[in-house]
Amino acid sequence: MSTRTSSIKKNQKESLLKREISALLQQASMDYPDLFGLSVSHVTLSDDKGVCSIFFYSPEGKDIFEQKFDTLLLFKKSLRQALARRIPGRYVPELIFKYDEQLEKQLAIERLLDQIKEDS
Numbered sequence: 001m002s003t004r005t006s007s008i009k010k011n012q013k014e015s016l017l018k019r020e021i022s023a024l025l026q027q028a029s030m031d032y033p034d035l036f037g038l039s040v041s042h043v044t045l046s047d048d049k050g051v052c053s054i055f056f057y058s059p060e061g062k063d064i065f066e067q068k069f070d071t072l073l074l075f076k077k078s079l080r081q082a083l084a085r086r087i088p089g090r091y092v093p094e095l096i097f098k099y100d101e102q103l104e105k106q107l108a109i110e111r112l113l114d115q116i117k118e119d120s
Contacts, residue, residue, distance in 0.1 A: 010045055017052055017093075018043040020086050024079060034071040037064060041100040045093060052093040055100035065099045072097050 022040045029035040041057040056072075058064045076095055084092045 010049065013049065014043050014045050016087060017045070017083070020083060021054060021079065024082050025075075028075060032071065032075075034068055035075075038068055038072075041103045050091075050093050051096060053096045053098055055098050055103075057100045057103045062099050062101070062104070069097065 018040055021043065025035060025038065025040065029038075037060060038056045038058050041055045043055070044053045045051070046053075056065055058068075076097075080092045080095060
């Protein structure tokens with residue numbers, strides 16, 4: 001398989017994982033308010049597709065993510081099981097939860113640019 005085809009399939013799988021994980025966490029947050037306020041900003045797969053890093057964002061900052069991290073870890077096993085039922089494939093990748101600091105930096109830059117526009 002060519003590298004380009006492999007890259008496209010990897011991107012498609014990342015997109016599918018993001019959509020499914022977001023939906024599953026939204027459902028879980030209805031029953032467990034500890035998860036409310038976290039959103040999945042993006043998902044990356046390792047080159048061998050064995051590890052899926054899920055990047056979360058919270059408008060309240062990284063401290064809130066860290067407070068909710070233990071609750072996320074409790075859902076890790078059931079999240080993988082639900083993904084196995086929803087996504088066809090031989091295996092479900094290992095899940096790793098991370099805070100999306102890049103998105104936070106991007107939003108800060110956008111706020112600064114908006115301030116500059118207002119001041120001009």
